[in-house]
Amino acid sequence: MTAKTLFDKIWEAHLVTEVKEGPCVLYIDRHLIHEVTSPQAFAGLEKRGLGVFRPRKIFATADHNVPTKDQHLPIREELSRNQVAKLTENCQYHGISLFGLNHPYHGIVHVIGPELGITQPGMTIVCGDSHTSTHGAFGCLAFGIGTSEVEMVLATQCIMQQRPKTMRITIDGKLNKGVTSKDIILYIISQLSASGGTGYFVEYTGSTIRDLSMEARMTICNMSIEMGARGGLIAPDEITYDYLKDREFAPGGKDFEKALEFWKSLKTDSEANFDRRHFFNAEEIEPMITYGTNPGMGIRVNGRIPLLKHIPEENKESFSNALKYMGLKPGMKMKGKKIDYVFVGSCTNGRIEDLRLFADYVKGRKKAGDVTVWIVPGSKRVENQARKEGLYEILEQAGFDLRQPGCSACLAMNEDKVPAGKYAVSTSNRNFEGRQGPGARTFLASPLMAAAASITGVITAPGDLL
Amino acid sequence: MVKEKFTTLVSTCIPLRIDNIDTDQIIPARFLKATSREGYGNNLFRDWRFSSENVLNRDFVLNNPDFKGRILVVGKNFGCGSSREHAAWAIFDYGFRVVVSSFFADIFKNNALNIGLLPVQVSPSFLTKIFNQIAEDHKIQLKIELNAQEIMILKTGERESFEINQYKKNCLLNGFDDIDYLLNIKEKIIEFENRKQYIWLK
Numbered sequence: 001m002t003a004k005t006l007f008d009k010i011w012e013a014h015l016v017t018e019v020k021e022g023p024c025v026l027y028i029d030r031h032l033i034h035e036v037t038s039p040q041a042f043a044g045l046e047k048r049g050l051g052v053f054r055p056r057k058i059f060a061t062a063d064h065n066v067p068t069k070d071q072h073l074p075i076r077e078e079l080s081r082n083q084v085a086k087l088t089e090n091c092q093y094h095g096i097s098l099f100g101l102n103h104p105y106h107g108i109v110h111v112i113g114p115e116l117g118i119t120q121p122g123m124t125i126v127c128g129d130s131h132t133s134t135h136g137a138f139g140c141l142a143f144g145i146g147t148s149e150v151e152m153v154l155a156t157q158c159i160m161q162q163r164p165k166t167m168r169i170t171i172d173g174k175l176n177k178g179v180t181s182k183d184i185i186l187y188i189i190s191q192l193s194a195s196g197g198t199g200y201f202v203e204y205t206g207s208t209i210r211d212l213s214m215e216a217r218m219t220i221c222n223m224s225i226e227m228g229a230r231g232g233l234i235a236p237d238e239i240t241y242d243y244l245k246d247r248e249f250a251p252g253g254k255d256f257e258k259a260l261e262f263w264k265s266l267k268t269d270s271e272a273n274f275d276r277r278h279f280f281n282a283e284e285i286e287p288m289i290t291y292g293t294n295p296g297m298g299i300r301v302n303g304r305i306p307l308l309k310h311i312p313e314e315n316k317e318s319f320s321n322a323l324k325y326m327g328l329k330p331g332m333k334m335k336g337k338k339i340d341y342v343f344v345g346s347c348t349n350g351r352i353e354d355l356r357l358f359a360d361y362v363k364g365r366k367k368a369g370d371v372t373v374w375i376v377p378g379s380k381r382v383e384n385q386a387r388k389e390g391l392y393e394i395l396e397q398a399g400f401d402l403r404q405p406g407c408s409a410c411l412a413m414n415e416d417k418v419p420a421g422k423y424a425v426s427t428s429n430r431n432f433e434g435r436q437g438p439g440a441r442t443f444l445a446s447p448l449m450a451a452a453a454s455i456t457g458v459i460t461a462p463g464d465l466l
Numbered sequence: 467m468v469k470e471k472f473t474t475l476v477s478t479c480i481p482l483r484i485d486n487i488d489t490d491q492i493i494p495a496r497f498l499k500a501t502s503r504e505g506y507g508n509n510l511f512r513d514w515r516f517s518s519e520n521v522l523n524r525d526f527v528l529n530n531p532d533f534k535g536r537i538l539v540v541g542k543n544f545g546c547g548s549s550r551e552h553a554a555w556a557i558f559d560y561g562f563r564v565v566v567s568s569f570f571a572d573i574f575k576n577n578a579l580n581i582g583l584l585p586v587q588v589s590p591s592f593l594t595k596i597f598n599q600i601a602e603d604h605k606i607q608l609k610i611e612l613n614a615q616e617i618m619i620l621k622t623g624e625r626e627s628f629e630i631n632q633y634k635k636n637c638l639l640n641g642f643d644d645i646d647y648l649l650n651i652k653e654k655i656i657e658f659e660n661r662k663q664y665i666w667l668k
Contacts, residue, residue: 016658017651022633025648027658037550039501048645065499079499086501130549130573146551146577147503148643156648158655162631164572194486195543198572228546230572294486294546318485318541411495411548420518432490432547434513 003271037128107379117247136233173282181216194296197229349427350378361451367399368457478535485541507559545574
């Protein structure tokens, strides 16, 4: 028997058939949908006179385009209200579970999938959102798809895909103080570039990864797409099994024992071959921040923006354009740069551990007066847990405003927009031009760095205030 | 859903010599609020075409009357970022039928093929050649032949072949899409479901 990667095993277990000289037909175990990329797919079904093939394998939430204030009231913006109403109508009509606004399970699709136990090892999971890669932290094949593909999965529970190549990224060693999993992934992308993973499915491995919590692993898999990778996954282990126990939609009782047996088989064989391999040493990683307009443009916060002469010839123009957009100069120090906004949240860093990190850091301190800080929990459950743990009091005492769950300023579809020209330290995943609002300038960083910047009002290394 | 069949196209081009053009540039998230597939062309490259005060940016190539055509020529890693199919819809809706680059992001490429917008991946040197030719003469035309899998600069006769898998090629030539295919193998899908051994995955 040939040795196989975990990716190969899951892919092959879901292969319905292979088209001659074409793509594979993959069976999908879980399909997550939201209000922005699904309405056209439902309309397509209707036009073809088709129903939803397996509604019980689909879960829906409204997250991309919802307000993060006053969620108990009707949505004020008409277009947003329409999208959410359309989702509700489609789910009701087709018998799909919907965790909409005010539902106790409501939240960002990639936060609630794991926390409800919908996401499980060995599965195939898709969603009309590129950050579906998040779920790979559980040892499953999870990837973002377009609306035509959403329609395909609604109609047949299958998708047609070219088999990607495989890449293994190994990170060994102990992390330095103040370094989070966000810094690990920003570091990796800065080394491999924003297109370094295109065409590949990544498996993350090594002692550093093994030591991370599930939530920290999700942050890493989440940003796999920011280096172009189709997805990222981490083999399940005791930490994964413990996390899944007693979750609402995870197998329970005897089924859990049976599931466990299967989950334990989910690993890459020692002799398995990867198309590419990369190795990193955890000790080399320092707190990271981006300075440019793609997530690959990251440096250590104690560093300086590169000089033009150190940029490869073919990237010089885009490097200069990015700095022009950001209002920065080559060779500048990042530390001490004045900022205007801080955003804590998103499917990358909107989980309870992120809020704990942030709250613990700002405890007993005061928010800088001239900085606007949005703290947006990733789900209702995260919000409730934060209350239960007393994090809300800590944050309120330090002068922070807390909002309700949603994607919010990560993509600024709702009213949470950073104004043109303003600087934001953001725990989200993309620093593209205009991503957080037209003309907004984004520095991607960890929740710890967001906390430090909220207190000082300038870019600050988390360690400098400790 | 494939919007149109594709066989051969001869057209002038619009060059956008920028690498890493992400989906937020192609269509900013704030324009994703519609529930239909149409009308996104108006907001294609919105924040490059218009200033934040909604003033037309005359320097941007789409606003330059010298450049017209149904082929968009762009730098490498085009379409990176979000999975929004709206990006492909916007490009198609604006009137393009082909995007030429030396490298496409995966999801964008799938989305484009699924709606009948042809992504043509050429070598970096051929892409440079096209950009240089357009810079010399805005009116040069490219010819794309899907069946032959070939792209040619008409004026110079320089050509290159491009990759596309045979299944997708067939879909585009005939206007089929993946759902047509999948619906035809529904029995196989049900058989597969019955074979699955893990009850909690059923």
